[in-house]
Amino acid sequence: MNAGMDELYREVILDHHRSPRGREPLPGPVDARAEGKNPSCGDELVLELACAAGAITGAHVECRGCAIATASSSILAELVAGRTPQQARALAEAFRTAMHSPDGVLADDLDPGDLEVLTGVRKFPARVKCALLPWITLLSALDAGGDGAPAAPATTEA
Amino acid sequence: MNAGMDELYREVILDHHRSPRGREPLPGPVDARAEGKNPSCGDELVLELACAAGAITGAHVECRGCAIATASSSILAELVAGRTPQQARALAEAFRTAMHSPDGVLADDLDPGDLEVLTGVRKFPARVKCALLPWITLLSALDAGGDGAPAAPATTEA
Amino acid sequence: MTRGDSLRAPAGVEPCAGQAGDCNRCGRIFADRFPVLGRHVNGRPLVYLDSAATTQKPGSVIAAEARYYREHNANVHRGMHTLGVEATDLYEGCRSRVGRFLGVPAERVVVTRGATSALNLVAGGLGPSLRPGDEILVTAMEHHANLVPWIEVARREGLVLRHLPLTAGGELDLDALPRLLTARTRVVALTHVSNVLGTINPVAEVAAAAHRRGAVVVVDAAQSVGHLPFTFDELGADYLVFSAHKAYGPMGLGFLVGGPDALERLQPVEFGGEMIETVTLDGATWAAIPYRFEAGTPNVGAAAAFPAALDTIDEATLQRLRQHEISLTAYALERLGRLGGLTIYGPLDAARRGGLVSFHDPMVHPHDMAQLLDSLGIAVRAGHHCAQPLHRSLGVVATSRASFGMYNAHDDIDALIDGIGYARSVFGA
């Protein structure tokens, strides 16, 4: 690939984009829900979470966005299942910090999985918000709590 | 004097500025009146005319302005007395045209008196409106006619 | 990537009257006068296909702005020192030059900060003269700049906002016009050239119909001034706005041009120095038109520079620039069409379009497309292009857009086509 494109469109990312996880509606009730958008791009995303026994059991993400946003949604769906809301929040916040730091390191004890690959996007400042959108939306879903009340749409453009 | 200043501040002009004509209130009734101003400079002027037997018999000008506006007011007071309104209007219009033309010639049959000297001001574009203010105000006084109704203040900034 | 792999004019594409030797099919016009075009991006020579967002500037414009600051810089209309007089002459000279360019007297040209400011001036300025229930007609292809100000006035004044729909071919549905122009229609606002569809609207026809109903007509000429040959009078509109920066001029400068007596109907919307006649502590009266619409220190540097852009346009002639854009657009439409699998928006006939083509590739999201093209040095724009309602009606949230200036050539479109192929290959298509 050309000039740095292999760093942005890593094989892992292309793979998530081609076959995104979390596209199936949740089988049971939705415990938290949030919408996110990047107004300037038009990217839109709906995130639904199911919880049980203090842990997230599943995520459903509908993402209308670019390959980066789609892959990030897919990685999110893969990674949040089985975490407590606190752990999920910690991961989202660590990712956000990493995307704005020069080295972009995610601590191993966070068990960041493919998210580690996604931190490579930080070298493309215009795309950082694409990668962050699902995670910001996750934070907003967690803020809204389990009460199901819709929060204002999350946005990466603050 | 310096660079062109002798063309702007001609002796005739300085003389009108030092002892302006038309400063005395009209002895009889005022037949036409107009106010003029140059908002951007702050120059303000009130012109009153007396008429009899189809001719202007006298002018009273109160001018709060620079030497050029003051001298122009004084020349106006000197020149309009004895002219018919048509003649006064023709003179004002000829002067306005002259101030915006390269050669600035006023036809001799207009009997332009010291106004001829004032056309030298056209070489100083920022001062043209100072020289014109009394004459624009005259046109507005003549437009208002003899009915004494106050016209909107005249302005050289259109 | 290989460039220029197909050097003959494809059938059906008329080469424009380019400069011989510049390029094999259609000469770049004055490309060597635009310094930025010498740039490399990601190791490749820049292929700039985003002129609808902002055009590049000829060196003469850049130099004129610098010269203003090096030799004349002063505030305008104030004081009477030499620099101030020179600055005022340059500023007023720009006003006259724009008037001459569009065929109107200088007194009917208001200098603004851009097309958006100018549209806010018209919408906000007409607002107080409108009554609840009055109607404003906009089209379904407007840029947000010619839509949101009207939404706001409508909300504030209790007006009804109506929308002229589009045909499937991306043109104004004129059949719907008689129904939508009612006795209450006070304003018809439309773009001259759509910044997404490329469509050139029949402004004169719409204006005539609007005038028969007694409505005033506002034309957003942001995409047409400097690109299409026309005079203000030919459009038949009451208000026309545009930005200098889309007509090869500097940023931070735009214009509102009014028909006879049209500016008189506007209340000022920005207040401050230079726009007043008399101010007391409690009230103010306005300066003469056009100054009453120009509050505060204007962008004299940009005004001093813009005439050089208009000179460049006139030197090339608008006729030739137009031919050039038609030729590039026709070629782009043809080659994008031949690629297959793309949705291409707007009229099929290049002669009915401005110099831009928007498209959507279901295999490559527009942002990825823009990113991958950029890696080849090719600049296109991806997004909703400030026309969300239009995109919604097209059924997509974003499109990719390639847009052309005088400095582009058929080669650049070849590069684009190759680049799209490359982007598809990345996504395994």
Place this chain on the structure above:
Amino acid sequence: MTRGDSLRAPAGVEPCAGQAGDCNRCGRIFADRFPVLGRHVNGRPLVYLDSAATTQKPGSVIAAEARYYREHNANVHRGMHTLGVEATDLYEGCRSRVGRFLGVPAERVVVTRGATSALNLVAGGLGPSLRPGDEILVTAMEHHANLVPWIEVARREGLVLRHLPLTAGGELDLDALPRLLTARTRVVALTHVSNVLGTINPVAEVAAAAHRRGAVVVVDAAQSVGHLPFTFDELGADYLVFSAHKAYGPMGLGFLVGGPDALERLQPVEFGGEMIETVTLDGATWAAIPYRFEAGTPNVGAAAAFPAALDTIDEATLQRLRQHEISLTAYALERLGRLGGLTIYGPLDAARRGGLVSFHDPMVHPHDMAQLLDSLGIAVRAGHHCAQPLHRSLGVVATSRASFGMYNAHDDIDALIDGIGYARSVFGA
């Protein structure tokens, strides 16, 4: 005319810490970096004493704007090609730089087209939150830019406009403040430095009193940013505005800086692209702060250039620039005073003033003064300086004003004094 005929520092004037060799008494600061100062006017070297209208620009600023157009020019926040990213970085870099300069985070800096636009944004933006009968307090020394927008909001919303009077010495009459700050006062708008009197207002003190009453405070810092050392927090205001062009930067650019949560209280007043979140045909939601206040294509070229002006200021240090302006002002006050027969406005103590002095010579109308000084190459401003109500209270329609920048020196004031003598001689005084 002879210049520099008195080369020793007069008693009582502290020379500032100038560069040795530049001038005998007080060094011009970086004068050789300002290309326009090499000019001759009417055959004489330019003596520029009109910095309060607009400062001259260092070559680094002029070059930065040209470099932007030659190397990076693109629209911002749109698309994702390299030029667009670079342009966005430069634009956002300017926002951060201004934030750093005034000690506020970038998110609280709105980029506008100038101080006037910024004041219209605050006045218009607060308008909808005000109720009939609410009061706005302005001072009797405001520039029209900080007066007419309030007159208009007051008219539109049925508010009461009150005026803080001045003392005979040209300072705010703080004794009147308790009476004028009422339970209905919602906004207090005042200038930091008067552009006519030179007075530096005790903004922090007024702001504290206003805040005790629950009013928000708007500071017009057009004459202070880049001239006086201060941070946003030191002023204690809620909103601060200024223009780049009076702080050695380019034209067509200004800023509104808000306190914590202050920008949240403003409704947008300009509508269009870049300031929206979502637009449908009938409604719109706003983008995040500060973007919601920045409709349309901004002046990226000017934003790319302004940091170079702030760098120049920081290199000289604001402390030194301030000392320099105090020294020049003290010298000007002294020499003008010694001339006799002049009315000089504002505080007598240079340390209580910005770098400007306005005066009136009953023998020479200000316009004639400016003209005759110009014939000697000396640029001063004559007129009401966009402060008609203040001039009315001073009993004159116009004054002459000499104002100083870093590049001025005591020599320039000597030239002014000689020039006034010459002007008087022309009128036979």
